[in-house]
Amino acid sequence: MLMKFPRFISVVSLLFCALIFPKFAAAFVVSDIRVEGLQRVSAGTVFSALPIEVGDDVDSVLLAEANRSLFKTGYFDQIQIGRDGDVLVVRVDERPTIAQLTFEGNEAIQTEQLQDGLKQSGLAEGLIFKRAVLEKIQLELTRQYISQGRYGVEVEAKAEQLSRNRVEITINVVEGEVAKIKKINIIGNSVYPEDILLRQFELEATGTITFLSDDQYSREKLSGDLERLKTFYLDNGYIKFEMLSVQVALTPDRKNVFITISIKEGAQYTVSDYRISGDLVVPADELAPFVVTKPYSVFSRKMMNASTEGMSIRLGNDGYAFANVNGIPEIDDENNLVSIVYMIDPGKRTYVNRINFYGNVGTQDQVLRREMVQMEGALASTFRIEHSKIRLERLGFFKDIRIETVPVPGTSDQIDVNYTVEEQPSGSIGASIGFGGGTGVIFGANLSQSNFIGTGNTVSFNVSRSDFQDSYSFSFFDPYFTVNGVSRGFSLFFKQTDFLAGNVSDYITDIFGASLRFGYPIDDITRLGFEIRAENQTIHTGLYPAQEISSFLNENGNQFHTNSTSFSWTRSTLNGGVLANRGAKNRLSVQVTLPGTDVNFIVASYIGEKYFRLTDGYLMRLRTRLAYGEGLGGEEYPFYENFYAGGFGSVRGYRDNTLGPKSTPAELDPFKTSDAFGGNILVEGSTELIFELPFIEDHSSFRSLVYLDGGNVFDSARGYDVSVRGLRFSVGVSVIWVTAMAPLTFSLGKALNPSPGDFPERFQFTLGTGF
Numbered sequence: 117m118l119m120k121f122p123r124f125i126s127v128v129s130l131l132f133c134a135l136i137f138p139k140f141a142a143a144f145v146v147s148d149i150r151v152e153g154l155q156r157v158s159a160g161t162v163f164s165a166l167p168i169e170v171g172d173d174v175d176s177v178l179l180a181e182a183n184r185s186l187f188k189t190g191y192f193d194q195i196q197i198g199r200d201g202d203v204l205v206v207r208v209d210e211r212p213t214i215a216q217l218t219f220e221g222n223e224a225i226q227t228e229q230l231q232d233g234l235k236q237s238g239l240a241e242g243l244i245f246k247r248a249v250l251e252k253i254q255l256e257l258t259r260q261y262i263s264q265g266r267y268g269v270e271v272e273a274k275a276e277q278l279s280r281n282r283v284e285i286t287i288n289v290v291e292g293e294v295a296k297i298k299k300i301n302i303i304g305n306s307v308y309p310e311d312i313l314l315r316q317f318e319l320e321a322t323g324t325i326t327f328l329s330d331d332q333y334s335r336e337k338l339s340g341d342l343e344r345l346k347t348f349y350l351d352n353g354y355i356k357f358e359m360l361s362v363q364v365a366l367t368p369d370r371k372n373v374f375i376t377i378s379i380k381e382g383a384q385y386t387v388s389d390y391r392i393s394g395d396l397v398v399p400a401d402e403l404a405p406f407v408v409t410k411p412y413s414v415f416s417r418k419m420m421n422a423s424t425e426g427m428s429i430r431l432g433n434d435g436y437a438f439a440n441v442n443g444i445p446e447i448d449d450e451n452n453l454v455s456i457v458y459m460i461d462p463g464k465r466t467y468v469n470r471i472n473f474y475g476n477v478g479t480q481d482q483v484l485r486r487e488m489v490q491m492e493g494a495l496a497s498t499f500r501i502e503h504s505k506i507r508l509e510r511l512g513f514f515k516d517i518r519i520e521t522v523p524v525p526g527t528s529d530q531i532d533v534n535y536t537v538e539e540q541p542s543g544s545i546g547a548s549i550g551f552g553g554g555t556g557v558i559f560g561a562n563l564s565q566s567n568f569i570g571t572g573n574t575v576s577f578n579v580s581r582s583d584f585q586d587s588y589s590f591s592f593f594d595p596y597f598t599v600n601g602v603s604r605g606f607s608l609f610f611k612q613t614d615f616l617a618g619n620v621s622d623y624i625t626d627i628f629g630a631s632l633r634f635g636y637p638i639d640d641i642t643r644l645g646f647e648i649r650a651e652n653q654t655i656h657t658g659l660y661p662a663q664e665i666s667s668f669l670n671e672n673g674n675q676f677h678t679n680s681t682s683f684s685w686t687r688s689t690l691n692g693g694v695l696a697n698r699g700a701k702n703r704l705s706v707q708v709t710l711p712g713t714d715v716n717f718i719v720a721s722y723i724g725e726k727y728f729r730l731t732d733g734y735l736m737r738l739r740t741r742l743a744y745g746e747g748l749g750g751e752e753y754p755f756y757e758n759f760y761a762g763g764f765g766s767v768r769g770y771r772d773n774t775l776g777p778k779s780t781p782a783e784l785d786p787f788k789t790s791d792a793f794g795g796n797i798l799v800e801g802s803t804e805l806i807f808e809l810p811f812i813e814d815h816s817s818f819r820s821l822v823y824l825d826g827g828n829v830f831d832s833a834r835g836y837d838v839s840v841r842g843l844r845f846s847v848g849v850s851v852i853w854v855t856a857m858a859p860l861t862f863s864l865g866k867a868l869n870p871s872p873g874d875f876p877e878r879f880q881f882t883l884g885t886g887f
Contacts, residue, residue, distance in 0.1 A: 143175040147202040155210050155281055157191050165189050168204060190244060212245045215282035221289040224264060230257070230287075245283050250275065254287075261291060265333030267370040268292030294332040297321050298372040304360065304379040316348045317341040319375075333373045338364075342377070349381065353414040355447065355454060356382035385415045388453040392427075394460030398434055403427045407458070415445070415454045427458065432498030437466040437521060437531055466496040469530040475537040476570075479513055483572035484535065486596055487511070489640070496521070496531055503640070508535065509691045513567050515540035515816045540817060540854060572596070574605075586612045595635075603635035603643075623665055624656040625756055633682075645684035645705070652677050655756065662779030664793060664834075668755055672715060676754070679710040690727075695819050695854065697735055697806075700726035709748065716748040717757060721798075735806040737821075743798040752833070758794030759829050761844075762875075764882050766800055767825045769846030769865030771875035776829035777836045778873055790873065793831070797838055800827030817854040823847065823865075845869055846876075 148170060151162050165185050168174060179197055186195050191210060198205040217240065219227050234240060239249055254273045261269035270290040275283045299321050302310050314320065319341055322331040342359060349357035360378040367373070389411050392400040406426030408419045420443040431439035440461040445454045471492055473484050487507040490500035505517050516538040524530040564576040574593040593605035610628040629651025636644045655674045657665060683706050689699035707719040721743040728736040747753040763772030778790035806821045826845045830836045848865025860882075867876035 143173050144199070144202055146170055146172050146174055146204045149204045149206065150200070151206045151208070153208045153210065156213065157208075157210055161189065161191070162186065162206065162208070166206070174204065190246065210281060212277070212281045212283045214239070214241050214243055214245050214285055215278055216284045217241050217287075218285070219287050219289065221291065224266065224291050225260065239285070245275065245285070247275070250285065257287070257289070261289075263335040265294040265335070265373070266292045267295050267366055293371065294334075295366065295371055295373045297331045297333050297375060298367070299374050301374070301376045302379065303376065305381060307354075307381050307384070313345060313348070316344045318344075333364075333375075338362075338375070345377075345379075347417070350417040351419075353384040353386065353416065354382050355385045355415055355417075355445065356380075358382070383452045385447065385452050385454045387411055387413050387415050388448070388451075388455050390456040390458065392458045392460065394458075395462055396460060397436065397462045398431055403430060403458075403460075406430055409443075409456055420445070420456060424458065427460070429498050431460070431462055432496070433500075435465040435467070435495035435497065436462040437496040437498065438463040464529045467530050468492050468494060468496050468533055469524045469527075470532045472532060472534045473537065474534060476539065478539055478570050479537075479567055479572070480570040483511075483513075483567075483570065484508060484537070490533065496533070501533055505535065506691050507640070508537065510688070511567075511572070512692060513540065513572075514538060515814075597634075601637040604633070606630065606632045623658060623661060623756075626654040626656070627651055629678075641689050642685070642687045645682070645686065647682040647684075649680050649682065650678070653756065660782040660785035660787075660789075662791070662793065663782060664755060664779055666782065668752065671752075672754075676714045676756075678713050678715070680707050680713070681710060682707040690725075695816070695852065696727065698727050698729065700724070715754045716751050717745060717753050718748055719743065719745040719757070733808045737802075737804040737806060739800075739802040739804070741798065741800040741827075745796040753796050755793070758796065758831075759798035760792065760794045761798065761800060761827050761829045762792075763877075764861065764863070764880060767827045767844055767846055768823065768850065768863050768880060769825065769848055769867045769876060769878070770844060770870070771877045774875040775827075775844055777831045777834060795829040795831035795834075795836060797830040797832060798827070799830070799838060799843065800825075802826070819852040820849070821851075822849050825865075844871075844874065 146168060149163070149166070149168070151159050154162070165188070166182055167185055168178060168182050172178070183195055183197060186192060186206070186208070192208045193211050194209040196207040198207065217231070217234070219230055222230060231240065234253055235243075239245075239253055250273050254271050257271045258269055261271070268290075269292050272288045274286045274288070276286070278284055297319055300314060300317065300319070302313050305313060319333070319337050320331055342362065346357060346359060358380040360380055361376075362378075363376045365374040365376070387409050390407055390409055392403055392407075396403075406429075407423045408426075409416065409423055413419075424441040424443050427441045428439050431441070440463065442459045442461075444457045444459060446457060447454055468490060469492070471485070471488060471490065473481055476484060488504045489507065490497060490504050501519060501521070505519055508514060508517050514537045518536045520534040520536070522532045522534060524532060564574070564578075566574045568575040572595060574591070574595075576589070576591045578587050578589040587610070589607060589609035589611075591605065591607035591609075593603065595601075595603045597604035608630050610626075612624065612626050629649065631647055631649040633645060633647035636646075638644060653676045655665075655669065655676075657669065657674075661669075684703060685705075686701070686703045688701040690696040690701050691698050701724065703723045705721050709716045709718070721741070723741050725737060725739040728738070730736055743759055745753050745757055745759070760773040761767055761775040762770040763774075766772075767775060773794075774792045776795050777793050779793040781788045781790055802823060802825045804821045804823045806819060808815050809818075809820050812818050812820075824845065824847050826843050828843050830838045830842060832838075836842070845868040846865045847868060848863055850861065850863040850865075853860045863880040864878060865880070866878065867874065870876050
């Protein structure tokens with residue numbers, strides 16, 4: 117009978133001690149223990165590992181155990197145990213420590229990554245050097261490079277002895293080139309041609325335009341591609357799909373690989389029926405609408421998982437936060453049918469113990485807490501928890517928001533809800549720069565903070581000067597003037613505008629005034645607004661004012677006092693304040709002058725936008741703006757209230773404010789100049805295809821898009837009626853980058869149907885204003 121391994125070790129150790137230390141043949145009592153040869157290891161470390169103490173009886177068996185115990189510490193290369201009378205002498209040779217660890221030739225894997233990986237394996241500066249570990253690491257590094265397709269990699273590790281029992285380790289890496297994929301072959305397919313299957317792959321064979329193809333072999337990418345291929349078949353009804361084999365053949369020069377994938381498609385299965393079973397704490401008829409795997413449809417694992425997820429969310433809305441819904445396909449191979457059983461395990465009903473916020477360094481906790489529709493102590497609702505996140509996103513203060521539900525230790529029916537936010541700049545130093553003949557460079561600036569000292573209030577102070585406008589204003593807005601969400605804001609302003617410098621007719625307005633506004637929430641996404649506004653306006657004309665301006669001023673004077681009130685209705689489901697990517701927003705408003713106003717008029721306007729998700733990485737945004745103004749009591753609509761079109765926020769590709777009807781030159785004007793005059797009707801629309809650029813990692817603060825803009829202004833009083841022929845269109849590309857200072861927007865566009873008198877502008881740029 118073979119001896120058991122531990123007993124075998126004991127016998128060998130006993131023989132070893134008897135041969136090496138013959139004087140130990142007779143046991144003795146240890147009167148003292150002396151350790152020799154220590155340099156960095158403390159004597160206490162040796163004594164703690166040594167199973168012998170002063171006063172113990174020592175024999176060969178105990179010495180063998182002591183020898184093994186000291187070796188297990190890993191600190192010593194050699195250990196000798198001797199006897200000096202009754203004194204036990206332990207002589208050790210310490211293993212060297214790693215004084216320096218350097219890498220040479222590595223580029224594909226960063227030095228920091230290599231150092232972290234080696235440290236986990238026990239190889240780092242300051243640690244004990246073990247040659248066996250070094251050899252293991254050499255093999256591991258080679259394996260890592262081979263997994264990247266670098267089959268020609270060479271890794272050489274050298275250990276150089278230094279003074280004071282130290283070593284310097286140098287790891288030289290010759291990475292080699294990543295092997296190119298010469299060909300990917302799929303065999304066994306009959307339902308789908310190979311080209312359709314290869315579209316599921318991230319990897320591809322070397323093409324004509326090599327820099328556009330991902331033809332560098334990677335084991336990890338291949339694994340992902342194989343999983344996507346399997347998912348493709350399972351989502352198209354081939355529930356018995358099998359991956360028979362995957363072969364990667366390397367050419368002799370180690371520069372190219374051939375990949376051969378053998379598959380078995382099997383038959384396509386159809387859903388015969390489904391049933392919802394288990395503990396139905398929510399009636400089956402309330403869960404059924406979430407089932408998307410309908411009878412007679414092709415079986416799809418993706419649709420089955422979507423059904424389970426939808427039912428889990430529905431259960432979560434009733435407080436079953438840890439509900440488990442499993443889709444179990446029952447297969448009828450004879451008829452190629454699948455009957456799906458959705459098994460419900462709701463678990464216990466769950467309550468929210470605490471709601472915690474993390475990452476809000478600059479924003480006060482109460483600003484986030486007042487957006488919560490999920491309350492502490494109430495039943496946990498998946499809908500309310502998620503909707504609270506959407507309300508936080510709408511603030512526009514945060515780049516990213518993550519939710520985590522954590523069970524409360526010691527309980528089975530309570531959770532903590534943690535919201536981790538990543539703040540983004542909520543203030544801006546705004547500026548605008550325009551380029552065009554006649555006006556040159558236009559520059560303006562403003563200072564705004566939409567989360568003033570973390571209170572959620574908006575404070576804006578504008579002191580801007582440009583060839584077009586001098587503006588001084590102060591505004592304040594509190595979104596929670598009352599605890600139930602009534603908002604209040606006010607502003608003071610003075611503006612002097614030279615419309616000729618802004619590509620409009622030759623006149624200057626001086627306006628000073630104030631406004632007070634309130635908002636009332638109808639529900640979570642709908643608000644009513646009310647504003648009272650008072651302003652005084654003085655108009656100064658140039659040397660040759662347009663006939664429309666002269667006529668109006670001759671009849672009404674050049675000073676105007678206007679009192680007005682505005683009513684608005686806003687409904688918004690947008691998920692963000694700066695760069696939203698889902699939801700919609702609609703706003704209707706009406707402004708009407710009050711008694712005591714010099715010129716009476718009414719203005720109605722509508723602004724709408726909506727996002728549509730097309731595919732992963734692609735969105736569509738539709739935007740429109742409509743406005744109409746009319747004089748009241750038979751009075752003429754004032755020209756200084758006209759709408760203008762062209763430029764950012766309107767029709768890109770045309771110079772700011774240059775579209776629409778032109779003024780009638782003064783009779784004495786020697787140049788007979790006709791400038792943009794605006795109108796009382798505005799029609800604008802835009803379609804944007806938003807896409808992600810592959811070299812941009814953080815798309816939460818960067819947006820790229822292709823746009824089609826259309827619109828114009830019309831003047832019904834002068835015979836410029838709304839018509840499709842009167843609309844101006846443009847196409848182009850634009851990028852928006854939310855920087856720490858303010859949003860940066862660039863646009864490169866082309867006017868599609870400019871008419872004489874229009875001013876196309878290819879490149880446009882703003883700092884502080886998105887579109």
